[in-house]
Amino acid sequence: MSESEKPVSLKDTIRLCALVFAAVVCATGLMIYTSFLPHYGWTAKVSIILAIATVNAFLVAGYLMHLLSEKKLVYTVLGFTVFFVIGLAGLTICATNGFPPGTVSH
Amino acid sequence: MEIPYTTEHRPDTGLYNAKLGVWLFLASEVMLFGGLFSAYVLLRVGAEPGMWPHGWLNVTLGSINTLLLALSAITTLLAWAACKVRDFGKFKIFHACTMILAIAFLGIKSYEYRDKFLHYEIALNNGTFADGHLVEKSADFDLANKTGAVTLHGHIVEDRKELMDLRSPEAQKAEHKELVIPAADIKKMQNYGPWHNTFTAIYFTMSGLHALHILGGTLVIFYLWGPGSRMYKTDPERFTNRIEVSGLFWHFVDLVWIFLFPVMYLT
Amino acid sequence: MQSNVQQFPPFREVPPTHAHHDHGHGEHHEPGFWQKYIFSTDHKVIGIQYGFMALCFMLFGFFLMLLMRWQIAHPGVPVPVFGPLLEKILGQPAAHGAISPDLYNSFGAMHGTIMVFLGVVPLAFAAFGNYVVPLMIGAPDMTFPRINMASFHAFFLGGVVMLVSFFIPGGAAQAGWTSYSPLATTIPTHGQAFWLVGMVLLITSSLLGAVNFIATIVQLRAPGMTWMRLPWFVWAQFVTAFILLLAFPPLEAAGVLQLMDNVVGTSFFLPTGLAVGGAVGQASGGGSPLLWQHLFWFLGHPEVYVLILPAMGIVAEVIANNTRKPLWGYKSLVYSALFVGFLSFIVWAHHMYMTGMGQKIATFFQATTMIISIPSVIILTCMFLSLWGGSIRINTPMLFALGFLPMFGIGGLTGLPLGLAAADLYLHDTYYVIAHFHYVVAPGTIFALFAGVYFWFPKMTGRKMNEFWGRVHFWCSFTFMNIVFMPMFAQGIKGMLRRMSDGAVNYSATRVPNAIDALPGTVMQLNGFILWAAIGLGIAQIPFIINLFWSISHGEKVNSDNPWRATTLDWQTPTPPPHGNFSHTPVVVRGPYEYSAPGHAEDFTPQDEPVDGAAPATTAHH
Ligand code: HEM
Numbered sequence: 004m005s006e007s008e009k010p011v012s013l014k015d016t017i018r019l020c021a022l023v024f025a026a027v028v029c030a031t032g033l034m035i036y037t038s039f040l041p042h043y044g045w046t047a048k049v050s051i052i053l054a055i056a057t058v059n060a061f062l063v064a065g066y067l068m069h070l071l072s073e074k075k076l077v078y079t080v081l082g083f084t085v086f087f088v089i090g091l092a093g094l095t096i097c098a099t100n101g102f103p104p105g106t107v108s109h
Numbered sequence: 110m111e112i113p114y115t116t117e118h119r120p121d122t123g124l125y126n127a128k129l130g131v132w133l134f135l136a137s138e139v140m141l142f143g144g145l146f147s148a149y150v151l152l153r154v155g156a157e158p159g160m161w162p163h164g165w166l167n168v169t170l171g172s173i174n175t176l177l178l179a180l181s182a183i184t185t186l187l188a189w190a191a192c193k194v195r196d197f198g199k200f201k202i203f204h205a206c207t208m209i210l211a212i213a214f215l216g217i218k219s220y221e222y223r224d225k226f227l228h229y230e231i232a233l234n235n236g237t238f239a240d241g242h243l244v245e246k247s248a249d250f251d252l253a254n255k256t257g258a259v260t261l262h263g264h265i266v267e268d269r270k271e272l273m274d275l276r277s278p279e280a281q282k283a284e285h286k287e288l289v290i291p292a293a294d295i296k297k298m299q300n301y302g303p304w305h306n307t308f309t310a311i312y313f314t315m316s317g318l319h320a321l322h323i324l325g326g327t328l329v330i331f332y333l334w335g336p337g338s339r340m341y342k343t344d345p346e347r348f349t350n351r352i353e354v355s356g357l358f359w360h361f362v363d364l365v366w367i368f369l370f371p372v373m374y375l376t
Numbered sequence: 377m378q379s380n381v382q383q384f385p386p387f388r389e390v391p392p393t394h395a396h397h398d399h400g401h402g403e404h405h406e407p408g409f410w411q412k413y414i415f416s417t418d419h420k421v422i423g424i425q426y427g428f429m430a431l432c433f434m435l436f437g438f439f440l441m442l443l444m445r446w447q448i449a450h451p452g453v454p455v456p457v458f459g460p461l462l463e464k465i466l467g468q469p470a471a472h473g474a475i476s477p478d479l480y481n482s483f484g485a486m487h488g489t490i491m492v493f494l495g496v497v498p499l500a501f502a503a504f505g506n507y508v509v510p511l512m513i514g515a516p517d518m519t520f521p522r523i524n525m526a527s528f529h530a531f532f533l534g535g536v537v538m539l540v541s542f543f544i545p546g547g548a549a550q551a552g553w554t555s556y557s558p559l560a561t562t563i564p565t566h567g568q569a570f571w572l573v574g575m576v577l578l579i580t581s582s583l584l585g586a587v588n589f590i591a592t593i594v595q596l597r598a599p600g601m602t603w604m605r606l607p608w609f610v611w612a613q614f615v616t617a618f619i620l621l622l623a624f625p626p627l628e629a630a631g632v633l634q635l636m637d638n639v640v641g642t643s644f645f646l647p648t649g650l651a652v653g654g655a656v657g658q659a660s661g662g663g664s665p666l667l668w669q670h671l672f673w674f675l676g677h678p679e680v681y682v683l684i685l686p687a688m689g690i691v692a693e694v695i696a697n698n699t700r701k702p703l704w705g706y707k708s709l710v711y712s713a714l715f716v717g718f719l720s721f722i723v724w725a726h727h728m729y730m731t732g733m734g735q736k737i738a739t740f741f742q743a744t745t746m747i748i749s750i751p752s753v754i755i756l757t758c759m760f761l762s763l764w765g766g767s768i769r770i771n772t773p774m775l776f777a778l779g780f781l782p783m784f785g786i787g788g789l790t791g792l793p794l795g796l797a798a799a800d801l802y803l804h805d806t807y808y809v810i811a812h813f814h815y816v817v818a819p820g821t822i823f824a825l826f827a828g829v830y831f832w833f834p835k836m837t838g839r840k841m842n843e844f845w846g847r848v849h850f851w852c853s854f855t856f857m858n859i860v861f862m863p864m865f866a867q868g869i870k871g872m873l874r875r876m877s878d879g880a881v882n883y884s885a886t887r888v889p890n891a892i893d894a895l896p897g898t899v900m901q902l903n904g905f906i907l908w909a910a911i912g913l914g915i916a917q918i919p920f921i922i923n924l925f926w927s928i929s930h931g932e933k934v935n936s937d938n939p940w941r942a943t944t945l946d947w948q949t950p951t952p953p954p955h956g957n958f959s960h961t962p963v964v965v966r967g968p969y970e971y972s973a974p975g976h977a978e979d980f981t982p983q984d985e986p987v988d989g990a991a992p993a994t995t996a997h998h
Pocket residue numbers: 554680681683684726727745746748749752787788789791792794795796800803804805809812813816817821
């Protein structure tokens with residue numbers, strides 16, 4: 004309920020924003036740096052970079068979208084959504100990689 | 110009877126209608142981009158070995174765009190906070206920034222698109238490949254009649270695979286110069302549009318869809334900033350809610366880019 | 377959080393003795409024609425708009441099917457009566473009034489698309505959902521009335537795009553309602569692009585609708601209308617809305633990708649080295665045809681629950697009302713619906729066993745498919761058990777609801793062999809599959825929709841539809857439906873494939889006498905038999921159509937706002953409900969199916985009737 008929400012202060016919000024922005028800049032920098040590292044294969048790089056991107060996304064969703072203090076109903080909806088996205092991607096990949104050997108050309 | 114909970118929160122859910130509405134909408138957007146990202150993964154995993162491109166996009170421009178969007182996400186939140194504390198002047202300033210940042214983003218994006226459309230790969234009759242940016246086409250250039258010539262700024266490679274990883278030491282070393290190629294030597298000429306290969310296809314489609322979201326979001330923000338802001342005088346709470354809801358959409362669009370950028374530009 | 381219901385005045389609508397249309401709402405100006413019928417934001421008007429459009433599309437889709445059945449029974453023979461007309465409208469593809477194979481493909485693809493996306497979904501979900509759900513939960517309207525209007529307009533546009541595609545050179549889409557790539561990209565017609573644009577519009581419409589439904593059910597339930605007091609119909613619509621919300625976007629994504637393939641020349645779904653018409657194509661290749669199938673069926677399977685759940689919801693309401701007793705196992709019904717909705721997202725690849733996926737993943741999808749049939753069976757069982765010991769009132773809605781039960785049973789049970797890879801490899805793409813899902817959607821869902829039309833018609837118009845012609849409609853439809861679809865099981869088991877414009881003549885024993893498993897003459901004769909049954913089915917709809925329009929102005933007037941003596945809130949409103957629906961916010965004090973409560977004078981107790989001796993405000997709990 005609105006009464007239970009903390010009153011908004013512009014100053015605090017600006018401070019929060021500055022922190023988030025700084026963190027996002029650092030994370031982005033780190034991603035770019037990782038991608039130019041010469042001694043890793045693409046698999047390793049992709050994993051690290053995606054991990055950092057997830058942190059980035061967490062910052063934006065958690066703080067800018069106030070997802071860290073959302074209502075249970077929103078969590079429920081998003082929980083199912085994320086589950087289904089993972090199902091879609093995961094099962095599709097399993098199914099396309101799961102062909103018996105010798106039945107696909109490459 | 111009036112529709113309840115347009116501004117006040119329903120006690121058992123703690124939400125007003127539009128907020129629930131936008132989260133539901135965002136859930137469907139997650140599924141939409143989820144489907145597209147799945148397609149990306151599948152195409153990439155299914156690509157023939159060595160044929161998935163690396164380093165084809167301009168990291169500097171991509172990074173700038175990332176920062177522009179992150180900044181705009183922040184001005185959006187501040188615009189909402191300004192409304193919340195009933196500081197209309199600051200709201201106007203913050204959201205003006207949001208729109209400027211969004212337009213800058215779209216500007217850079219179009220520049221990148223243009224660059225891809227001017228980039229050609231030409232399969233030559235002798236089995237080699239010329240690759241580079243279009244400098245000019247001679248006036249009588251005609252592929253079908255084999256007249257005229259085209260000038261590229263680029264280089265020639267023996268094997269298409271060499272064009273795939275622009276981050277590789279060999280590609281970095283390659284010397285780029287002006288090449289004049291007569292139409293008679295050309296087997297096939299194609300620019301780096303969506304039809305070029307599955308990477309450009311998914312890149313154009315996903316970033317294009319994302320750009321459409323930016324455009325749509327900008328229009329909504331413009332409406333709320335301009336003509337729609339009259340509501341601030343009559344019903345400030347409801348107006349603030351509108352800013353919050355549109356802000357949530359905008360942040361989501363930023364979220365998509367946070368994944369698009371590394372996936373397309375960095376890996 | 378304490379109870380929040382106290383602030384509303386206790387209220388009880390007393391059933392009036394006659395219907396009244398001017399229910400004392402002087403403060404609302406009479407809107408003009410455009411405001412009232414085209415740009416209306418009232419959920420009831422939008423519901424009726426959807427319903428009317430959907431019925432028209434369904435009739436059109438049925439007509440396409442009749443033409444196809446003619447072609448199957450008499451391949452290459454000019455269509456009687458309509459042939460010359462077809463040739464006039466469509467030209468070359470219908471030369472001499474006969475249906476060419478390409479035209480047959482167009483009709484097939486559009487029959488499926490129209491029936492599913494322009495017929496059943498808009499009628500079951502959008503029309504009944506829009507009209508009934510806000511009334512049932514005691515809400516003044518949908519949460520976002522203008523988005524509701526936009527949803528209808530997107531639907532309308534989508535329908536127009538689909539219809540226009542018949543008239544472009546090359547004709548409408550020909551790759552089936554499933555639009556598998558690369559077929560969908562290589563057929564030389566822009567019909568497919570129209571199909572995709574139409575689909576994107578229809579998907580948009582459904583998404584807007586879904587957001588609206590969920591928000592309405594969550595946010596606008598009247599005081600005291602707790603989750604477990606929701607009529608089951610509302611639960612069914614709620615789950616349906618979630619399915620639409622989360623399953624449709626991947627198809628939208630796929631649609632955009634296929635549109636790129638068709639219009640821009642990308643190769644998302646085109647494999648390397650794809651040859652078209654004997655020559656290697658121009659496309660860059662590297663794409664995956666299976667990707668389309670996954671994205672399509674990720675919607676496609678949940679979609680079948682979109683088709684069936686609202687129908688089950690209607691049947692549940694009609695049965696509870698006409699057995700005059702509570703639904704058996706309300707809670708099991710609720711949890712089954714939720715479970716079906718959830719599980720429907722992870723069974724889709726049972727449509728793709730023939731793609732040769734590996735054992736492990738096939739096993740996974742077989743397991744989930746078998747599991748999902750359990751809640752479906754629970755739902756059906758609950759409805760059968762609800763009949764037990766009831767003093768059943770037989771009327772047209774009840775007949776259709778009762779007809780639904782065995783028909784859905786047949787459809788569902790014949791799905792089980794299809795869910796097992798070993799059996800499906802044989803049955804896939806045969807008429808067995810056609811029979812299976814038509815039993816579910818035609819005598820199943822569509823019967824339930826008829827039940828709904830007959831049932832809620834008095835609320836919409838203040839008059840009942842004619843009972844005698846209603847029964848004629850039911851018994852004829854029931855008979856012909858079964859004669860149409862039952863033989864298809866036999867044809868399918870004998871190996872007759874679907875989607876063949878010559879009705880399988882080229883595989884028949886007369887054409888290839890020495891072939892092993894050539895289709896025997898009996899199987900071929902069934903084609904002619906089915907044609908006549910289908911025509912009979914068409915004729916059986918004439919009483920319905922006339923009855924529907926005639927009753928609007930000439931039907932028997934109902935003598936109360938609650939002619940079926942029902943408990944749910946939709947019947948506690950004026951007839952027809954005015955703008956804003958309720959004159960006061962109803963306060964709900966009991967569950968949805970309080971029929972024949974012992975010690976009660978009437979054999980039904982409306983959900984908002986105050987509890988005797990106590991003010992409703994203090995007894996309602998949250
Ligand atoms: C109750 C359990 C059910 C099971 C186990 C089941 C199983 C299946 C399977 C495995 C197929 C694919 C057959 C093939 O193509 O070879 C199929 C097709 C189909 N089913 Fe069901 N089904 C069930 C219920 C339903 C329901 C409730 C509906 C619709 C309201 C439905 C509609 C369809 C449709 C439309 C198709 C054909 C899709 C096409 O065009 O290929 N099914 N079913």
